[in-house]
Amino acid sequence: MRKFEMSNSGIWKFGIRKFVGNRCNRLLIVFLTLGLLAVWGTGARAALQVGGYFETTGQGMFGGGSPSGDDTPSYLLANHLKLRLDLPDYKDFGAHAEFNAVHLSGAEQPGISDLQPISIDRLYVTYNNPAFDLTVGKQRFSWGMGTAFRPVDRFNPPNPVDPSSTRAGKNGVELTVPLGQLSSISAIAVHDGGGASGAGVANPWTTGLRARTNVGQTDLAVSVADDRVRDARTLGLEAKGDLLVGYHAEAVYEYPGRAFDQGKWTYAVGVDNSWGENLFALVEYLHDQSGGDSPEKYRWDLLGTSRQWLGTDYLFGALTYKTDDYSSLSLSVLRNLKDEGTIITPGFTTEVADGVTLSLKGILVRAPEGSEYRPAGPLPGMREATVEARLKLAF
Amino acid sequence: MWMKRNMYMKRFFIATIFLVGALATGIPAQAVTPLEIMEKVDQQAYIGKARFEATLVMSSRGRDVVKEMVAVTEGSSRAFVEFTNARDRGTKYLKIDKELWMYFPDAEDIVKISGHMLRQGMMGSDVSYEEALESNRLVDSYDISLAGEEPVNGEQCYVLELKAKPGKNPAYATRKMWVSKEKYVSMKEQLFAQSGKMVKVATTEEVRQFGGRYLATKVVMDNLLKKDSKTVFIIKKIDFNPAITPETFSLKQLGKH
Numbered sequence: 001m002r003k004f005e006m007s008n009s010g011i012w013k014f015g016i017r018k019f020v021g022n023r024c025n026r027l028l029i030v031f032l033t034l035g036l037l038a039v040w041g042t043g044a045r046a047a048l049q050v051g052g053y054f055e056t057t058g059q060g061m062f063g064g065g066s067p068s069g070d071d072t073p074s075y076l077l078a079n080h081l082k083l084r085l086d087l088p089d090y091k092d093f094g095a096h097a098e099f100n101a102v103h104l105s106g107a108e109q110p111g112i113s114d115l116q117p118i119s120i121d122r123l124y125v126t127y128n129n130p131a132f133d134l135t136v137g138k139q140r141f142s143w144g145m146g147t148a149f150r151p152v153d154r155f156n157p158p159n160p161v162d163p164s165s166t167r168a169g170k171n172g173v174e175l176t177v178p179l180g181q182l183s184s185i186s187a188i189a190v191h192d193g194g195g196a197s198g199a200g201v202a203n204p205w206t207t208g209l210r211a212r213t214n215v216g217q218t219d220l221a222v223s224v225a226d227d228r229v230r231d232a233r234t235l236g237l238e239a240k241g242d243l244l245v246g247y248h249a250e251a252v253y254e255y256p257g258r259a260f261d262q263g264k265w266t267y268a269v270g271v272d273n274s275w276g277e278n279l280f281a282l283v284e285y286l287h288d289q290s291g292g293d294s295p296e297k298y299r300w301d302l303l304g305t306s307r308q309w310l311g312t313d314y315l316f317g318a319l320t321y322k323t324d325d326y327s328s329l330s331l332s333v334l335r336n337l338k339d340e341g342t343i344i345t346p347g348f349t350t351e352v353a354d355g356v357t358l359s360l361k362g363i364l365v366r367a368p369e370g371s372e373y374r375p376a377g378p379l380p381g382m383r384e385a386t387v388e389a390r391l392k393l394a395f
Numbered sequence: 396m397w398m399k400r401n402m403y404m405k406r407f408f409i410a411t412i413f414l415v416g417a418l419a420t421g422i423p424a425q426a427v428t429p430l431e432i433m434e435k436v437d438q439q440a441y442i443g444k445a446r447f448e449a450t451l452v453m454s455s456r457g458r459d460v461v462k463e464m465v466a467v468t469e470g471s472s473r474a475f476v477e478f479t480n481a482r483d484r485g486t487k488y489l490k491i492d493k494e495l496w497m498y499f500p501d502a503e504d505i506v507k508i509s510g511h512m513l514r515q516g517m518m519g520s521d522v523s524y525e526e527a528l529e530s531n532r533l534v535d536s537y538d539i540s541l542a543g544e545e546p547v548n549g550e551q552c553y554v555l556e557l558k559a560k561p562g563k564n565p566a567y568a569t570r571k572m573w574v575s576k577e578k579y580v581s582m583k584e585q586l587f588a589q590s591g592k593m594v595k596v597a598t599t600e601e602v603r604q605f606g607g608r609y610l611a612t613k614v615v616m617d618n619l620l621k622k623d624s625k626t627v628f629i630i631k632k633i634d635f636n637p638a639i640t641p642e643t644f645s646l647k648q649l650g651k652h
Binding site: 145178 | 523
């Protein structure tokens with residue numbers, strides 16, 4: 001893991017050189033430049049929308065779990081500028097780009113200190129007409145209806161530890177054909193050659209088909225996917241509706257392949273409800289037949305690719321209480337029911353001025369040594385306690 | 396038929412709601428029954444389709460949050476709303492019958508709103524999704540009586556009292572409504588919970604004439620359950636004959652990048 005011990009200017013030079021040195025990024029830059037040149041002399045220039053945010057995050061980390069084995073308290077300071085460029089609907093064409101510039105100082109932290117100083121989250125063009133929508137480029141693909149667990153999503157699954165975090169974009173193509181107001185069929189092809197999971201794979205593509213509709217006030221979807229990176233083929237089912245409380249369910253059957261010699265089911269079910277106008281609760285349960293029922297059987301090589309967990313059974317709960325029109329308290333709990341590791345995340349968010357948000361968050365890890373959230377050896381884990389303050393200015 | 400009835404609540408968020416509820420043509424005042432008054436309000440409030448640009452100002456604890464939106468509505472059951480102010484740009488709502496879907500650009504995902512969430516305030520306003528989506532005509536849900544006549548903002552008004560009919564479960568147990576005798580626009584409405592407590596007051600501050608119709612173009616909703624909290628809805632521009640395609644009210648349009 002890279003450490004940030006160089007000077008500020010060194011970080012930027014290093015980041016830019018590394019960014020430009022990547023062949024995929026060079027292609028994206030050429031792609032973006034050509035796109036800008038193409039629209040600059042047209043009416044689309046006037047329609048260009050610019051937005052984004054600047055965010056400063058301070059983290060203090062305490063207790064065990066450091067990759068270096070050093071349990072002394074450490075800190076991390078991150079400044080993050082996100083710039084969004086959007087060109088909506090110009091003669092059936094559209095384009096969207098999101099850039100990140102991140103400046104870090106302080107200790108290394110898995111998932112944060114390995115961020116690229118300069119990166120592109122999204123860079124895609126769209127073509128829309130009544131018959132179909134086509135999106136090509138680095139984008140987010142969204143399958144599934146759950147919050148923390150989306151087993152049907154093989155492209156950008158959420159991170160159960162922080163389900164609302166921005167999903168990484170993937171290079172690919174999506175073609176959607178509408179079949180009525182609430183029905184459609186989507187075809188997706190995602191190239192994972194630039195990621196760690198796809199490195200060295202001859203055909204690092206994941207392709208899929210998903211049909212979505214609404215029957216009896218219930219959203220339904222069925223999907224199939226062919227993941228050449230993992231040599232896995234899946235069938236997925238999804239539903240979201242109301243039965244006294246809100247519910248959603250999704251299930252995936254993975255056919256035998258290189259990863260597993262027997263078919264495996266993974267399913268997630270969740271319910272949500274609210275009381276009055278201020279209190280909201282969500283509970284989700286996940287069961288994964290292909291997960292390990294003990295830490296020795298965990299497939300660490302699969303983590304972060306098409307899945308965000310290692311075990312077989314999980315429970316996620318989230319509670320949000322709106323204290324007034326601008327502020328809310330939150331508490332989420334993620335528990336691996338087999339190795340008994342738990343992550344507790346209390347939080348407070350307030351809008352201090354229009355467009356300015358202050359968030360305070362704690363991440364408490366209570367897990368036995370060697371478990372998923374506190375792995376043994378050099379595997380990346382989380383410190384026992386993390387305290388985070390985040391100030392975000394949207395523009 | 397949600398657009399036909401609920402005068403004030405609907406007007407607020409999904410533009411459809413606001414417009415429709417507020418629209419009324421000039422009808423000569425004459426001796427009419429309470430039911431006839433309400434039916435005229437409902438009839439005149441209904442429009443086939445419309446596209447409008449509006450501003451929503453939400454005030455709480457001395458701070459104002461301003462949101463801009465464009466809304467398209469067709470009939471009484473379809474509405475599409477898109478927010479255009481910088482902070483909420485790309486946030487969209489699709490309503491078809493009694494179901495609601497949302498698209499948040501940050502999440503890049505279409506989300507079907509659970510039934511219980513319909514009781515929450517839309518985008519932090521003082522109008523809930525449920526109020527916005529209320530479909531029953533007021534004349535169907537309430538027994539209506541005439542309580543007298545009073546002026547409101549210089550308009551001579553009928554004062555109507557609405558009480559929920561047995562077996563009906565509208566958003567509010569009772570309402571008191573001041574309807575302009577000249578324009579058949581609701582100039583003021585008080586909304587009461589089952590306990591009898593007044594929870595919201597809607598006041599029309601501006602009425603403009605569009606052809607033969609009168610439209611409430613500025614409505615203030617005071618939420619009495621929250622201290623110093625109110626929502627102001629202002630219609631800036633309206634087109635009664637917009638181009639609408641089958642795609643306008645669809646998940647395809649909602650999720651369009």
